[in-house]
Amino acid sequence: MENTSGSNDVVVDVRNVNLWYGDKQALFDVSMPVRRNSITALIGPSGCGKSTLLRSMNRMNDLVDGCRVEGTMEFHGRDIRSPDVDVNELRTRIGMIFQKPNPFPMSIRDNITYGPRIHGVTDRRELDAIVESCLRKAALYDEVRDRLGESALGLSGGQQQRLCIARALSVNPEVILMDEPTSALDPIATSRIEDLALDLRREYTVAIVTHNMQQASRISDYTGFMYMGRMVEFGQTEELFNNPSEEMTERYLTGRFG
Amino acid sequence: MTRPACLNGSASRTGTDGDSLMGGLLTVVAGTAVLAILLILVFIGGNALDALVDIGPLEFVFGTEWDPADGVYGALPVITGTVLVTAGAMAIALPLGIGCAIFISEVASPRQRNLLKPVCEVFAGIPSVVYGFFGLLVLVPFLRETFPDQLLYGSSWLAGSILLGIMALPTVISVSEDAIHAVPSSYREASLAMGASRWETTVRVVVPAALSGISAAAILGVGRAIGETMAVMMVTGNSPMIPEPLWNIFSLVTTITGTIASEMPEIVVGDLHYSSLFLLALVLMGMVLSVNLVARTIVRRAGCTAPRTHGALSGPLFRRLEGMGMVRALSEHRGTVCRVVGSALLFTAVMMFGSLVTGPVVSAFAGSVLVLVANAYSSLGRGLGSNRVQSLAHGSLALVMGLVILMLVVILGHILVNGLPALSSGFLTGDVADGGRSGGIFPAIVGTLQLIAGTVVIALPLGIASGVYLAEYSGDNTATRTIREAIDILNGTPSIVFGLFGFSFLVVTADLGYSMVAGWITLSVMVLPVVIRTTEEALGTVPRELREASRAMGATKWQTTYRVVLPAAMGGVMTGSILALGRAAGETAPIMFTAAVAFSTHMADSIMDPVMALPYHLYYLATEVPGSTEMQYGTACVLLLIVLSMFLVASAIRYRTNKKIRW
Structure with missing residues (x-):
């Protein structure tokens, strides 16, 4: 897994992907690059396939019965779906944040040490260091430093989601996929997650699915607009929002849609 | 960006191998467990084969005499006894159990609910043999004194049914309570928002919506009662006879479980008696299995369709009847039909069981009085406002709940009050002496x-x-x-x-x-x-x-x-x-x-x-x-x-x- 430099490098490259759930086709010939140290947003109406696309990037769709994918999906130039790719290793390098905060029913500390432990880290001090640094990166440390041993289920929704982000960071991923991470949160918690995403961009690569167009325009560098399983338009966020090349995109952005 | 070494390559690989290893291991374990389970069917069936061949299935099931001493094995009295004792138990457990379930779910405050649910579970925790012991020492003598002319010994169908009814209560209560509680609160809100009282909501919306779950509870209760051994065998008298007349609740009876448990110690391994007991067990398994299958079908059907208000009257039969215009006629006069049929049933029941205790004249009189009282009670609703009806209904349910708790207190209390003083250190740490009378x-x-x-x-x-x-x-x-x-x-x-x-x-x-x-x-x-x-x-x-x-x-x-x-x-x-x-x-x-x-x-x-x-x-x-x-x-x-x-x-x-x- 060579570390190539340059800010415009494509980390995950999706080309001409078709995807079926059983007989139902959910993605049609979708292409999209995810570039290093940037935030890539996916927008579009419900059921347009944006979450499906995101979940196929770290093969979470493998867990869905009857899911079939065709086309090219590369991570650093290697086919994500090739049989010699270890899917568990792939997922350590491409982490994921879910729509609903889903902390484990364990203490705050154990939630974060879970990942490092399953990958073989046992040294206590190293684990403590990981806990602190991940919580700091997730902007949660100051709120929970005195109750790391308490149940994660006692945190507020926004705190839980930041804990989930910290947990995802604990295995040191390169890419973080966020599947509507703020849809279950209030506006204040949402803006904290957005700030966090902007911070994370410096060290990580972020791809985010959102219902919220303002969110996409506020935080993302690139945006893809999807509709009915197709990628209608993909480009730099400013370009796409101010000067969309497709009429359908413009109608969606201005709310004259459906 | 540096990463811990463990995240690259080898560590994850071994993880994957361990994964398939564990999957294989679990498969083997699950296979073993299933194999052990299947062995049961093989051994029960295999041992029953002799009797099935020698006696013949029909002769076995419909033979009216069970007399191992003469080598006659007709299981009809045993099977009849099982069915009767179970039916009697249900007559006790269903009204009490469903009443309690409605009370716990719909009437009780959350605090009462949290208290009552575990209390009802204590019923399920009392071992069968302890129920039997209580029955033998308290219930049987009590019945003998209450009905001295009818009961020579006290052991009877009645005693078995009372005891089994109490034992089936926790099953009926917990399963129907779950069903009632699972009715979405939006149903209740919709009904209450239209001005229905809580009781009306319970009767017209919640209970009908939960009806399939409640029927399942009833059937599971039956399954529990049929399979019970120790308590029944200790109070029914274990006499393989068909009651005369058939509704004579004072008759001695026996059940399949009781027959097996009491006769097993006397058998010679491999002879016809031995095999007959296994065949009885097979019949028992068949009965329990079909009962449970019915319950599961009901639950499953309820699970995949929306709750319906027609309850038992839906499905193909309903549609066929509807085509004939019968249902419409029936439902227009539903109140009257229910009242007439209910009164007739009540009167017949009082006549039947009354004749066991007294003469027909007294029974007929008692029956008429009861029918009048019941009719008056049910028409009370029209005269009173819905709030009064609700208080009355909730009061009755609370009474039922109290009765059930009282039973529990009596059983537990009796055993603890008489048992605790016996617990000395010598009793707990000593050996059995004097044939069990001391030590x-x-x-x-x-x-x-x-x-x-x-x-x-x-x-x-x-x-x-x-x-x-x-x-x-x-x-x-x-x-x-x-x-x-x-x-x-x-x-x-x-x-x-x-x-x-x-x-x-x-x-x-x-x-x-x-x-x-x-x-x-x-x-x-x-x-x-x-x-x-x-x-x-x-x-x-x-x-x-x-x-x-x-x-x-x-x-x-x-x-x-x-x-x-x-x-x-x-x-x-x-x-x-x-x-x-x-x-x-x-x-x-x-x-x-x-x-x-x-x-x-x-x-x-x-x-x-x-x-x-x-x-x-x-x-x-x-x-x-x-x-x-x-x-x-x-x-x-x-x-x-x-x-x-x-x-x-x-x-x-x-x-x-x-x-x-x-x-």
Whole structure:
């Protein structure tokens, strides 16, 4: 897994992907690059396939019965779906944040040490260091430093989601996929997650699915607009929002849609 | 960017290999458990074959005389007795149980609810033999004094039905309470928003919506009552006779379970009598199985369609009737039809049972009075406002609830008040003396603990591993479904059947003799299906998101299962397992032909020795040793305390889990 430099490098490259759930086709010939140290947003109406696309990037769709994918999906130039790719290793390098905060029913500390432990880290001090640094990166440390041993289920929704982000960071991923991470949160918690995403961009690569167009325009560098399983338009966020090349995109952005 | 070395390559690879290894291992364990379960069918069926061939199926089922001394094996009196005792039990358990369920779910405040639910579960925790003991010492003498002309001995169909009715209560209450509680609150809100009272909402919206669940509760209660052994056999008199007339509730009867348990000690292995008892067991299994299948069909159908207001009247039959215009006519005059039919039934019932006690004139008079009172009561609603009706209805339900609690208090209180004074240190640590009339019960306490411990060691790992396999690893295919069916069948199998299996397979065929190890295996096979199902269900309640979160970080399936899913489900797994073990600890039927002896001069030296056990000791003292009353109370008390403390532990775990985890 060579570390190539340059800010415009494509980390995950999706080309001409078709995807079926059983007989139902959910993605049609979708292409999209995810570039290093940037935030890539996916927008579009419900059921347009944006979450499906995101979940196929770290093969979470493998867990869905009857899911079939065709086309090219590369991570650093290697086919994500090739049989010699270890899917568990792939997922350590491409982490994921879910729509609903889903902390484990364990203490705050154990939630974060879970990942490092399953990958073989046992040294206590190293684990403590990981806990602190991940919580700091997730902007949660100051709120929970005195109750790391308490149940994660006692945190507020926004705190839980930041804990989930910290947990995802604990295995040191390169890419973080966020599947509507703020849809279950209030506006204040949402803006904290957005700030966090902007911070994370410096060290990580972020791809985010959102219902919220303002969110996409506020935080993302690139945006893809999807509709009915197709990628209608993909480009730099400013370009796409101010000067969309497709009429359908413009109608969606201005709310004259459906 | 640097990464810990462990995240690249080799570590994850071995993780994957370990994953498939664990998957394979779990498959093997689940296979073993299923094999053990299937062996039961083989052994019961195999041993029943002789009788089936020699006597013939029809002659066996419809033969009217059961007389082992003459070698005549007609099971009709035994089967009739089983059906009658069960029907009587249901006549008691259904009104009380459903009333309690409605009270707990719809009337009680949340605080009362949290108190009442565990209290009702205590009923389920009392061992069968303790119920039987209570019946023998309190209920039977009470009935004999109340009906001195009708009851020569006191042992009777009536006594069996009362006792079984009480024992079936917890099943009826908990299953129907679940069904009622599961009705979405939006239904209630919609009804209340239209100005209906809470009681009207309960009667017209909530109960109809829960009707299929309530019927399932009734049927499961029947299944529980049919399979009960010890309590019934101690109070019905064990006489294979058909009551004369058929509704003579004072008649002596016997049941399938009672016949097996009381005649097994006398048989010669391999002769026709032996085989006939296995054939009886097969008939029993058939009855329980069909009852449970009906219940499951009802529940499943309720699960996949929206709750319907027609209740039992829907489906093809309903449509056919509707075509004939009958239903419309009936439903237009529903109130009148119900009243007439109900009055007729009530009057007939009073005439039938009244004639057993007094002459026809008095019965007819009593019947008329009762019918008038009932009609007046049901028309009361029109005169009073809906608020008054509600108070009246809620009051009646509270009365039912109070009655049930009172029964519990009487049973527990009687045994504790008479038993606790007997508990001296000499009683708890001494050996049995004077044929059980004095001394202590130390060997029986140790024996029971040994039996529990062995069952824990065998059944828990096997059961939990099989549950994990079913919940997490097996796909949804024919093989898995077959396994689930097999487990469900065994889950409802009466405990006496496990006793027969243990005897024929372990004691005779495997030549283990009456031994601790035979008891372990028998009890383990009995609790295995419960542990498997509990584990599977507990794992099923763990949200999918947790698995996804773990897999999204690159954890393998086994790592996810072992570190996230199992710990999250452990509260549920432990609660269910301890409840199953508690029940096993109090069971008599499975150990009375496999491991337990009435007297033993020494502790078991090895696992090949037989043991004494509290439930069997109590049964033996109560039925065979006159003059040991104090020892009986003491034994019952110790057994009750052991089993109830296991239930208490289970409740504590559940309480803690519920408090800690809110999905």
